[in-house]
Every structure is written in C-alpha cells, then in structure tokens.
Amino acid sequence: xxxxxxxxxxxxxRSGLKVMGAAFHALLMRExxxxxxxxxxxxxxxxxxxxxxxLIFLVIFGAIRERLVPGMNFxxxxxxxxxxxxxxxxMATRALGAVEGNRGLLIYRAIRHIDVIIARSFLExxxxxxxxxxxxxxxxxxxxxxxxxxxxxxxxxxxxxxxFGFGTALIxxxxxxYGGEISKVITIFxxxxxxTSGVIFPLFVVPEPYFSYLLYNPLVHNLELIKHSLAxxxxxxxxxxxxxxxxxxxxxxxxxxxxxxxEKDLIRSK
Amino acid sequence: xxxxxxxxxxxxxxxGRHYLFKDLNLTxxxxxxxGLLGRNGAGKSTLLRIICGLDEPDHGEVISDSTxxxxxxxxxxxxxxxxxxxNVRFVCRLYSSGPYIDEKxxxxxxxxxxxxxxxxxxxxxxxxxxxxxxxxxxxxFDFDYYMLDEVGAVGDAAFKKRSxxxxxxxxxTSGVLMVSHSLKDITASCDIGIVLMDQTAHVFDDITEAIKxxxxxxxxxxx
Numbered sequence: 437x438x439x440x441x442x443x444x445x446x447x448x449x450r451s452g453l454k455v456m457g458a459a460f461h462a463l464l465m466r467e468x469x470x471x472x473x474x475x476x477x478x479x480x481x482x483x484x485x486x487x488x489x490x491l492i493f494l495v496i497f498g499a500i501r502e503r504l505v506p507g508m509n510f511x512x513x514x515x516x517x518x519x520x521x522x523x524x525x526x527m528a529t530r531a532l533g534a535v536e537g538n539r540g541l542l543i544y545r546a547i548r549h550i551d552v553i554i555a556r557s558f559l560e561x562x563x564x565x566x567x568x569x570x571x572x573x574x575x576x577x578x579x580x581x582x583x584x585x586x587x588x589x590x591x592x593x594x595x596x597x598x599x600f601g602f603g604t605a606l607i608x609x610x611x612x613x614y615g616g617e618i619s620k621v622i623t624i625f626x627x628x629x630x631x632t633s634g635v636i637f638p639l640f641v642v643p644e645p646y647f648s649y650l651l652y653n654p655l656v657h658n659l660e661l662i663k664h665s666l667a668x669x670x671x672x673x674x675x676x677x678x679x680x681x682x683x684x685x686x687x688x689x690x691x692x693x694x695x696x697x698x699e700k701d702l703i704r705s706k
Numbered sequence: 707x708x709x710x711x712x713x714x715x716x717x718x719x720x721x722g723r724h725y726l727f728k729d730l731n732l733t734x735x736x737x738x739x740x741g742l743l744g745r746n747g748a749g750k751s752t753l754l755r756i757i758c759g760l761d762e763p764d765h766g767e768v769i770s771d772s773t774x775x776x777x778x779x780x781x782x783x784x785x786x787x788x789x790x791x792x793n794v795r796f797v798c799r800l801y802s803s804g805p806y807i808d809e810k811x812x813x814x815x816x817x818x819x820x821x822x823x824x825x826x827x828x829x830x831x832x833x834x835x836x837x838x839x840x841x842x843x844x845x846x847f848d849f850d851y852y853m854l855d856e857v858g859a860v861g862d863a864a865f866k867k868r869s870x871x872x873x874x875x876x877x878x879t880s881g882v883l884m885v886s887h888s889l890k891d892i893t894a895s896c897d898i899g900i901v902l903m904d905q906t907a908h909v910f911d912d913i914t915e916a917i918k919x920x921x922x923x924x925x926x927x928x929x
Contacts, residue, residue: 439816439868441875442809446848447773447801462799469792470785543782545759545774546800704762705752706718 459546463555471559483567486522490514490571493636505638507669509580515571516582516663517635520594523564524601524655525626527557531605532612532619535702542703549702550695553605561598568594572666586665593662593677600654600684606691610698633659640671651676654683708734708757708774708851708883713766715752726752727905729766734898736772736850739882741896741913743920745927748902750885754855757883772850772881779857781840786829790820790839793828801847810846817842817868838865845872852876854884889917 450458493514505513531553538552572582612619630636633655642650650656657680664672710732716725726749734740742750755761757768758776776782784793794814798807815824818838823831831839837860845852852873861869873895876882886892892899892913899916901908903923910916 439872440813441872442806442813442846444848444879445802445806446850446879449771449773458800458803462796465799466783466785466788466792466796469788473788473792538783540781541783543758543760543776543780544797544800545776547783700762703760705755 455546456551459548459551460555460558463541463547463551464559467555467559483570486515486519486567487571487574489518504641506640506671508663508667509575511575511578512572512580512582512666513638513663513670514636515568515575516666517633517659519564519568519571520597520659520662521630521633521635521655523560524597524604525630526564527560527598527601528604528608529623529626530556530560531608532622534605534609535613549609549699550606553602553609557598557602557605560601561594565594582666583668585668589665590662593658593665596681596684597655597658600658600680600687603684603687603689603691606695607687610691610694613702614698629653629655635659639674647674654680707736707770707772708732708881709769710753710757711766711769713753713756713763713768715749715756715761715763725905727902727907730905730907732900732907732909734851734881734883737877737879737881738898739877739896740884740898740900741892741916742883742885742900742902743892743916744902745924750902751855753902753907754853754883754885758853774851775844775847775849775853777853777855778844779837779841779860780844780855781836784828784836784840787827789826790818790824790828790831791815794839794843797843798846813846814839814842817845817872819865834861837861841869845869845876848876849880851881851883854882854886856885856887893917 490511494511504510534552534556535549538549541547541552542549575582608622611622632650633653634650639647639650639656639660651674657675657677660670660672660675661677664670664675710730713730714725714728716723718724730753742754744750752761754777756763757770758774759768760776783796785796788796791811794811795807798810802810818824818835818841820831820835820838823835824839828836828839841857841860860866873882877895882895884892884896896913897911899910899913899920901910901916901920901923903920908916908919910919
C-alpha cells in the first residue's frame with residue numbers, strides 16, 4: 437500500500453448530547469478562526485463599532501448629557517445600554533439568513549440548524565461581553581467609574597439577555613426562511629426597538645402615559661437593571677425583571693416549538 | 707444495517723407532482739457493497755441523500771444503527787478563508803476526538819498530497835486540489851457505510867491508485883453504497899445491485915444480473 441491508513445477506530449456511537457457538544461465545539465472554533473484569524477484588527481471590530489456610535493451620540497447630545505440621565509454619567513449610560521442591545525440585535529438578525537447560508541454545513545449529520553444558532557449566539561455573547569468590559573475599563577481610565585458592588589446582577593442580566601436573544605434567533609431563523617420579504621421589515625423593527633428601549637436616551641424624558649407603554653417592552657427591564665447595577669443612584673422603581681424572565685421563557689418556548697415543527701422540512705428538498 | 711421502510715419521495719413540478727418512488731422498501735446488510743443503478747432522474751442520488759440524512763422523504767423512514775458517511779467527495783461548509791488544515795480539523799472535531807484528530811489530519815495531508823497548500827486558504831486551491839482534499843477527508847474516518855455518489859475520476863495516476871487502494875481497504879471493514887453510471891466501476895466494486903425503476907427498487911444478489919436488468923430496462927425505454 438502506498439500510504440498508511442490510520443488505525444481502525446470506528447466512528448463512535450454517541451448520545452445526542454455528546455454529538456451536539458462536539459458540533460458546538462467544532463462550530464465555535466470555526467467561527468472564531470473565521471472572524472478573528474485573518475486581519476489583526478479583527479478582535480477590535482466589535483468594540484470599535486460601538487465606540488464610534490457612542491462618540492457620535494456624545495457629540496450630538498453633548499450639552500444636555502448630565503441633565504437628561506438621573507444619577508448616572510451619560511457615557512456610562514450609553515455603554516450600558518448600547519452594548520447589550522447590539523448583542524441582542526446581532527444575534528437575532530444574523531439568524532434570519534441562517535438556513536440558506538449554512539446549507540453546506542448540513543451534509544454532516546452531526547450538525548443541525550440549531551447547533552449553528554447556538555454556536556453563533558454564544559460567540560456574539562463572548563464578543564460583546566468582552567467589548568462591554570473593555571469599554572467600562574476605558575471609561576474608568578477617563579475617571580468614570582461604574583459601581584462594582586452588583587456585578588453579579590450585571591452578569592445575570594447578560595446571561596438572561598443571551599437566553600432571550602437565543603429564543604428570538606430561533607424564531608428569526610424560521611421566519612427568515614419562510615417569510616421571504618419579512619426580513620426587511622424585521623430590520624426596521626429593530627431600529628424602532630433601538631429607539632424605544634431606552635438605549636439612546638433615558639425613558640424618563642417620556643411623559644406618562646407613554647412611559648408606561650414603553651415599559652411593556654421586556655428589553656427595557658433587562659437593560660435598565662444593568663444600568664441600575666452599575667450606578668445605584670439610577671432609579672429602579674420601574675424595573676420588573678420578573679416580566680423580562682417570563683418573556684424569556686415564553687420566547688424560548690415559542691422558538692423551540694417553531695424550530696421543532698419545521699426541523700425536517702428545512703432539509704427536505706422540494 | 708440500513709433499513710429503508712416505505713419511503714416515498716415526490717417533487718412538485720410545473721406539470722404536477724412527480725413521484726420518484728412510492729413505498730420503497732430496502733435492507734442493506736452489514737459490510738455489503740451495493741451498486742445503485744437506474745436511469746437519469748430515477749432517484750438514485752435522492753435515495754442516497756435520504757439514506758445519508760441529507761433529505762427527508764414524504765413518508766417513511768430510514769432506520770439504522772450504523773454510522774453513515776456524508777457523500778464522499780462532496781465538500782460542505784468549507785470556509786474559503788481558512789486553511790485546508792483548519793477545515794479538515796473542523797470536520798475531524800465532528801467525528802473524532804482528542805489525540806485521534808491529529809492522526810486523521812496527518813492521513814488527509816498525506817493522501818491529498820497538495821504540499822504546502824495544505825496550510826494555505828482553501829480559496830487559493832485549484833478545483834483538483836480541493837477535490838483531492840475532500841476525497842481524502844471523506845475516507846479518513848471509519849464509518850460503517852460509505853456513500854459514493856458519482857465519484858468520478860479525480861487527480862493524477864498516483865492519486866487514482868491511492869484512491870482505489872484506500873477504497874478497497876475500507877471495504878474490508880465497511881459497507882459501500884455506490885451510485886455510478888460507469889458499469890465498469892460498479893462491476894468491479896460492488897457485489898449487490900439495486901435497480902431503481904418503475905418507482906421502486908429491485909434488489910439483485912448478483913451484480914451482473916442487476917446490470918442485465920438495468921440495460922434491458924434502458925433499451926426498452928429507448929423504444
């Protein structure tokens with residue numbers, strides 16, 4: 437024989453969880469290598485992108501900053517709102533094209549659509565959380581210190597936001613595959629969400645009764661809790677994290693239901 | 707063992723629903739080399755893909771507790787910006803683990819024989835290089851069944867020789883399901899023949915008999 441076969445090791449019969457674990461690990465490494473392998477600035481893109489947005493806003497709202505946000509530095513307010521929101525937005529909008537974009541990967545039985553969503557979403561979490569830490573450190577360098585007493589709540593908010601985003605991503609994947617033109621509407625929807633989630637300006641500038649309507653948005657509660665944890669003087673009377681958690685469970689339930697319903701149909705050729 | 711139970715597959719076309727097969731039943735035993743024959747459009751590739759798990763039938767199911775490869779020679783999910791080595795490692799992580807991964811990568815590197823290109827981005831490969839890499843990758847793992855869908859002639863004479871040797875070695879421990887239009891290849895590599903015609907599958911324990919039936923069917927249709 438001209439070349440040596442590797443020793444006989446039959447492909448193992450593994451439990452479903454083990455296969456998912458292997459697929460997750462493989463996909464995660466692949467994403468990391470793809471995003472950050474090539475050019476050296478790869479790591480910095482996510483922080484730079486958010487930083488640029490924040491700088492623009494600081495310039496625009498420069499004069500009115502301190503007067504708008506009660507009990508919190510405006511730059512800190514922007515970081516605490518924009519970074520988590522961006523992660524959520526990224527997770528959801530990337531999933532829209534997930535079925536079409538990943539057809540090639542599915543020739544391997546170990547990979548299912550949900551594995552790709554899990555791996556990609558987890559990567560977004562890592563990237564944006566790293567960005568968050570980096571920007572907070574940057575702010576501290578300029579003398580703006582976040583309160584460190586409630587970091588466990590901040591981490592809790594990030595993790596639950598990730599879960600909320602995961603459920604949304606699953607829904608987006610199914611909608612993006614069957615919906616066709618809906619993807620364009622979704623982008624507009626996220627822009628509206630961006631303006632109404634208290635990311636750019638604090639919700640307190642909005643008068644009642646509209647203020648109460650804005651509180652129906654579950655994202656608001658998560659983001660506001662992050663802000664309150666980083667600046668204890670920021671008001672918290674309007675925050676209902678239980679409401680957000682209910683939404684998270686509901687969205688994940690719906691997302692998984694939708695995914696399971698169409699799982700086989702996604703790979704069926706018609 | 708692979709058991710195909712009551713599988714039906716149809717497509718919607720502009721002229722109505724076209725049925726490839728209806729209530730197809732098939733059993734492939736362990737370590738059998740099976741050749742799948744049929745006219746163009748009879749559904750050979752589709753059946754192969756259904757068995758691989760890449761396509762879903764309208765009804766019926768495929769039951770198996772054996773490990774089945776993906777279609778040999780088909781590159782899926784290859785990221786152009788990653789090197790050959792990184793892409794191979796990705797697939798190795800799916801099917802292998804730990805120290806065995808390096809063994810597999812070394813095998814693919816030797817088998818494909820593309821030199822330093824193995825560590826260069828896949829998008830810089832010629833089509834021949836990519837085919838050799840993918841072919842090597844497909845044969846690096848010890849599956850219970852290998853699926854070959856029209857695996858044509860790839861590579862130079864030395865590579866062809868290596869491919870034949872590896873395939874022969876693999877057939878000692880695994881089964882093979884092969885779709886090919888080259889009757890020479892099928893006769894040389896397969897023991898059992900399955901002919902897809904009249905929307906169902908006819909199994910023949912003798913490959914020469916299967917070929918005779920297939921040729922008769924083709925000639926009949928030509929009239």
